[in-house]
Amino acid sequence: MTWQAICDLEQIIPGTGVCALVNGQQVALFRPCANGEVFALSNIDPFAQASVLSRGLIGEQEGAWYVASPLKKQRFLLATGQCLEDDSVQLPVFKTKVEDQTIFAQSN
Amino acid sequence: MAKPALLVIGNGMVGQRFLEELVERDAHRYQITVLCEEPRAAYDRVHLSSYFSHHTAEELSLVKEGFFEKYGINLLIGERAITINQAEKVVHSSKGRTLDYDKLVFATGAYPWIPPIEGRQNKDCFVYRTIEDLNAIEASAKHSKIGVVVGGGLLGLEAAGALKALGLETHVVEFAPVLMAEQLDQQGGELLRQKIESMGVAVHTSKNTSLICPSDSDCRNEMRFADGSVLATDIVVFSTGIRPQDKLARQAGLAIGQRGGIAINDQCQVTDDIYAIGECASWQDQFFGLVAPGYAMARVVADDLTGKSNAFAGADMSAKLKLLGVEVGSIGQTQGGQSYVYLNEKAGIYKRLIVDPQSNTLLGAVLVGDTSSYGDLLQLALNAIALPQDPQGLIMPTGGEPAPALGPDALPASAVLCSCFDVTKGQIQQAVGEGYHTIGDIKAHTKAGTGCGGCIPLITQVLNSELAAQGLEVNNHLCAHFEYSRQELFHLIQVDGLKSFNAVLSKYGQGGGCEVCKPAIGSILASCWNDYVLTEQNVGLQDTNDVFLGNMQKDGSYSVIPRMPGGEVTPVALAALANLADQYGLYTKVTGAQRIGLFGAQKQDLPDIWQQLIGAGFETGHAYAKSLRMVKTCVGSTWCRFGVQDSVGLGVQLEHRYKGIRAPHKLKLGVSGCTRECAEAQGKDIGVIATDAGWNLFVGGNGGMKPRHGDLFATDLDTDTLLRYIDRILMFYIRTADKLQRMAPWLESLDGGVAYLQAVIIDDKLGLVDMLERQIDDLREAYQCEWQTTLSNEQALARFKHFINSDEPDPLLQFVPEREQKRPAKPSEREDIIATTEVC
Numbered sequence: 012m013t014w015q016a017i018c019d020l021e022q023i024i025p026g027t028g029v030c031a032l033v034n035g036q037q038v039a040l041f042r043p044c045a046n047g048e049v050f051a052l053s054n055i056d057p058f059a060q061a062s063v064l065s066r067g068l069i070g071e072q073e074g075a076w077y078v079a080s081p082l083k084k085q086r087f088l089l090a091t092g093q094c095l096e097d098d099s100v101q102l103p104v105f106k107t108k109v110e111d112q113t114i115f116a117q118s119n
Numbered sequence: 120m121a122k123p124a125l126l127v128i129g130n131g132m133v134g135q136r137f138l139e140e141l142v143e144r145d146a147h148r149y150q151i152t153v154l155c156e157e158p159r160a161a162y163d164r165v166h167l168s169s170y171f172s173h174h175t176a177e178e179l180s181l182v183k184e185g186f187f188e189k190y191g192i193n194l195l196i197g198e199r200a201i202t203i204n205q206a207e208k209v210v211h212s213s214k215g216r217t218l219d220y221d222k223l224v225f226a227t228g229a230y231p232w233i234p235p236i237e238g239r240q241n242k243d244c245f246v247y248r249t250i251e252d253l254n255a256i257e258a259s260a261k262h263s264k265i266g267v268v269v270g271g272g273l274l275g276l277e278a279a280g281a282l283k284a285l286g287l288e289t290h291v292v293e294f295a296p297v298l299m300a301e302q303l304d305q306q307g308g309e310l311l312r313q314k315i316e317s318m319g320v321a322v323h324t325s326k327n328t329s330l331i332c333p334s335d336s337d338c339r340n341e342m343r344f345a346d347g348s349v350l351a352t353d354i355v356v357f358s359t360g361i362r363p364q365d366k367l368a369r370q371a372g373l374a375i376g377q378r379g380g381i382a383i384n385d386q387c388q389v390t391d392d393i394y395a396i397g398e399c400a401s402w403q404d405q406f407f408g409l410v411a412p413g414y415a416m417a418r419v420v421a422d423d424l425t426g427k428s429n430a431f432a433g434a435d436m437s438a439k440l441k442l443l444g445v446e447v448g449s450i451g452q453t454q455g456g457q458s459y460v461y462l463n464e465k466a467g468i469y470k471r472l473i474v475d476p477q478s479n480t481l482l483g484a485v486l487v488g489d490t491s492s493y494g495d496l497l498q499l500a501l502n503a504i505a506l507p508q509d510p511q512g513l514i515m516p517t518g519g520e521p522a523p524a525l526g527p528d529a530l531p532a533s534a535v536l537c538s539c540f541d542v543t544k545g546q547i548q549q550a551v552g553e554g555y556h557t558i559g560d561i562k563a564h565t566k567a568g569t570g571c572g573g574c575i576p577l578i579t580q581v582l583n584s585e586l587a588a589q590g591l592e593v594n595n596h597l598c599a600h601f602e603y604s605r606q607e608l609f610h611l612i613q614v615d616g617l618k619s620f621n622a623v624l625s626k627y628g629q630g631g632g633c634e635v636c637k638p639a640i641g642s643i644l645a646s647c648w649n650d651y652v653l654t655e656q657n658v659g660l661q662d663t664n665d666v667f668l669g670n671m672q673k674d675g676s677y678s679v680i681p682r683m684p685g686g687e688v689t690p691v692a693l694a695a696l697a698n699l700a701d702q703y704g705l706y707t708k709v710t711g712a713q714r715i716g717l718f719g720a721q722k723q724d725l726p727d728i729w730q731q732l733i734g735a736g737f738e739t740g741h742a743y744a745k746s747l748r749m750v751k752t753c754v755g756s757t758w759c760r761f762g763v764q765d766s767v768g769l770g771v772q773l774e775h776r777y778k779g780i781r782a783p784h785k786l787k788l789g790v791s792g793c794t795r796e797c798a799e800a801q802g803k804d805i806g807v808i809a810t811d812a813g814w815n816l817f818v819g820g821n822g823g824m825k826p827r828h829g830d831l832f833a834t835d836l837d838t839d840t841l842l843r844y845i846d847r848i849l850m851f852y853i854r855t856a857d858k859l860q861r862m863a864p865w866l867e868s869l870d871g872g873v874a875y876l877q878a879v880i881i882d883d884k885l886g887l888v889d890m891l892e893r894q895i896d897d898l899r900e901a902y903q904c905e906w907q908t909t910l911s912n913e914q915a916l917a918r919f920k921h922f923i924n925s926d927e928p929d930p931l932l933q934f935v936p937e938r939e940q941k942r943p944a945k946p947s948e949r950e951d952i953i954a955t956t957e958v959c
């Protein structure tokens with residue numbers, strides 16, 4: 012597993028996400044708030060098979076961050092990829108780290 | 120065995136209600152035939168006047184689609200009963216039919232009575248009772264300048280309002296010294312007169328008309344009065360009272376009441392097999408010229424015919440109305456007794472309570488100019504509830520505070536809240552207990568509030584109080600992160616001058632926010648300050664559609680919908696669109712909102728596409744935003760042979776006036792150039808329909824999921840007044856609506872509905888008007904085309920790349936041809952395309 016440098020932390024506005032290409036895969040990187048915490052999930056909405064999750068709204072429920080798909084609003088926990096509307100659906104998650112204000116992601 | 124034959128004569132309001140009540144109890148017991156003299160089945164006579172603004176008989180219809188077919192009822196339209204043979208139990212009709220009956224119900228209503236004035240049959244003389252009457256009045260009004268209504272009662276004033284709305288100089292001639300002598304007292308009548316005169320309707324009281332004859336003046340006719348005076352007019356509308364339609368019953372030798380009407384007992388029976396209900400019936404020598412008593416009779420007969428016992432016990436003749444814009448209420452006895460009186464000549468408000476000598480119970484009340492306490496007072500009178508120590512408190516102003524409401528808890532469960540459908544407080548409580556928790560549900564389940572609608576405020580109170588009692592108080596909190604309603608937050612944000620989500624969250628919220636509160640607060644911030652919606656601190660609040668200024672399609676591509684004000688577009692602009700669509704291979708369609716949509720744009724192409732559009736003179740169409748979408752128009756007087764005003768011109772003006780302003784939900788407007796309504800303005804949040812004299816304004820229409828026709832808000836406005844009213848309504852909506860609440864449900868949620876909105880917007884009841892105008896003016900000034908702003912903002916443009924670390928497009932966006940254009944490929948149709956990473 013190699014770490015791949017993606018972009019600067021400040022390229023992601025707090026409260027938003029971006030889409031990155033990590034070893035040929037479409038990955039959504041989210042920065043829920045102004046600290047350096049970054050999460051990475053597959054960018055593909057499994058219900059619509061469209062590459063859109065980085066464009067969803069980030070929300071918080073009982074302390075856990077999630078993203079709501081911009082298409083039909085299903086929510087996915089950022090930490091685990093678990094879909095809150097459908098127990099049987101879980102998105103691939105990717106490891107991330109921030110070093111020297113640069114975001115790295117690990118492909119799997 | 121054949122079913123017994125039930126014959127109903129008359130298919131008016133009460134006759135139709137009777138059929139509904141009967142089939143609800145037992146749909147199969149009788150073979151039913153109905154004789155309906157008018158050329159259409161039952162319609163809502165109570166709202167007859169709205170025919171002038173809507174012009175569709177269907178809109179007034181009281182018959183649910185397929186009703187007669189469903190129950191196998193034989194409805195004979197345009198056919199009158201002409202004789203009855205009681206011995207043979209048959210009725211003969213005007214079309215020569217002989218109809219057998221086992222049971223016969225008279226529901227023949229009443230007819231307008233005209234005093235024997237010479238000239239009353241002249242062709243310019245009319246009555247006001249049926250759709251045909253209104254058609255005739257309107258046709259004649261087209262070539263008339265002056266109209267006179269004879270009769271200053273309730274109906275006469277309504278007719279006067281209609282003549283005025285038709286653009287005629289309007290006079291009311293009344294025999295008695297006061298207006299509405301039946302419902303009001305001297306002082307109330309006098310105040311009403313002043314108010315009506317100040318609206319430009321001339322009132323002539325104590326006038327006894329002796330002759331109507333052709334005139335030499337500019338007008339076609341003149342009226343001569345017993346006191347020698349003369350009034351010139353083109354048309355005359357008689358509204359001098361009604362008489363029960365009992366002609367057939369008289370001929371058949373049935374019992375007739377002393378003052379006319381078919382005499383009935385408590386079961387509404389005339390004989391064992393013959394019943395009479397509604398305005399044609401006389402019970403204890405009284406007849407009732409209102410629908411509610413007729414409906415009560417309909418229930419009694421439906422019960423009797425299905426073997427249940429019930430009895431008619433008289434009816435309350437209280438009424439609350441709006442005549443020529445003046446609110447008038449009359450309860451119980453209006454003369455005698457002991458009185459408490461409140462008069463405010465400046466504000467035009469008069470209220471009088473009539474109480475028993477010990478001031479224990481309310482016997483009656485007269486209200487002019489403000490009927491807000493009508494519901495409470497009516498309940499006090501009907502249920503003989505003990506009055507407070509100081510009854511005057513019930514009518515005295517309270518210095519801005521809402522009057523101490525009687526409160527639904529004070530009412531006994533037997534209190535009838537909805538007199539149109541005879542629904543008691545107990546029944547509403549029961550419905551709430553059974554899980555009907557919104558006004559809409561309650562209406563659908565109990566029918567309460569679906570007639571005149573006057574009882575809705577009270578029913579809402581009972582509903583809320585029941586919910587509270589069950590610990591179910593309606594929670595209008597925005598979401599788990601904010602324990603405030605949208606309206607409260609709007610106020611807080613504005614007063615504190617908060618400009619970012621984080622500021623609002625840290626001051627009034629908790630946690631991290633969610634997909635509900637973020638866009639809602641984003642919208643409030645935009646409505647308050649109309650800043651560029653994509654400032655860095657707000658961008659995470661917006662739905663993706665707002666972030667990329669286009670609507671995301673199912674595959675992640677976007678639509679591009681430029682503004683086309685009023686639906687107008689030049690050939691040159693069309694060519695620019697065509698070239699652009701061709702260049703980017705965009706699917707092209709005329710949208711449902713009278714403009715052109717280009718679909719399938721890739722995110723990274725959006726800036727360039729919009730650069731070109733702006734270069735060709737387009738602006739963003741806000742198809743993605745909770746804000747003004749478009750103003751739909753018809754060609755209007757510029758081209759159309761029927762148009763009476765420039766509807767496109769107004770539509771374009773409106774579209775520029777309100778574009779960009781953020782609202783709780785999207786806003787759609789429409790302007791039609793005449794009453795044919797080709798722009799479907801009544802289906803829009805705000806609709807405008809041209810009249811000869813100006814513009815009629817409708818509020819609260821909706822297409823979409825739950826279609827609703829807008830309510831008529833004001834008539835014959837000049838353009839300046841129209842714009843100001845719309846300004847105020849929009850701003851009031853923006854400030855007070857719930858999140859994602861369109862104008863139609865918002866209007867329905869307002870206590871008091873359109874009348875309340877009129878009071879706020881036209882009469883400035885809350886003293887808000889100046890502020891509303893200022894706020895919307897500020898918002899208008901802050902307008903910017905968001906695409907233009909975005910194009911000049913490097914940072915914002917960076918977001919449009921698909922990958923933050925590569926310039927490649929989204930490999931999943933693939934298209935296949937269809938009908939000479941393209942459509943998104945289904946996942947199964949996609950080719951495997953693998954994007955490659957470039958390290959940045």
Ligand code: SRM
Binds near residue numbers: 714748821
């Ligand atoms: C493109 C268009 C259909 C078309 O092919 O013509 C359309 C497309 C969508 N409509 Fe619509 N509506 C379109 C005209 C209409 C109309 C017709 C009209 O405006 O006269 C209506 C009924 C009128 C009305 O709103 O009262 C309409 C009533 C709705 C509703 C129901 C709203 C309601 O209050 O009942 C929704 C759902 C919502 O907003 O919650 C909706 C939602 C949508 C959404 C946003 C659904 C979504 O979330 O994706 C679609 C966005 C697609 C896009 O890319 O723009 N659309 N939609 C039309 C765009 C008009 C435009 O130029 O902006």
Ligand SMILES: Cc1cc2nc3c(=O)[nH]c(=O)nc-3n(C[C@H](O)[C@H](O)[C@H](O)COP(=O)(O)OP(=O)(O)OC[C@H]3O[C@@H](n4cnc5c(N)ncnc54)[C@H](O)[C@@H]3O)c2cc1C
Binds near residue numbers: 157168364
């Ligand atoms: C403009 C206007 C405003 C009103 N506003 C209000 C209000 O605000 N509140 C209120 O309570 N009331 C109001 N009313 C009164 C209300 O409309 C009547 O009380 C109600 O319509 C009575 O119903 P009905 O069925 O008894 O009579 P109708 O509705 O008149 O129906 C009787 C029907 O029988 C038909 N008919 C008669 N004879 C025969 C025959 N021989 N054969 C076949 N058919 C026959 C008639 O043509 C008619 O269609 C208003 C009336 C008008 C005109």
Ligand code: SF4
């Ligand atoms: S009707 Fe439904 S499918 Fe058609 S455009 Fe509107 S929202 Fe989309």
Ligand code: FES
Binds near residue numbers: 536538539568571573
């Ligand atoms: S009182 Fe008329 S609808 Fe309830």
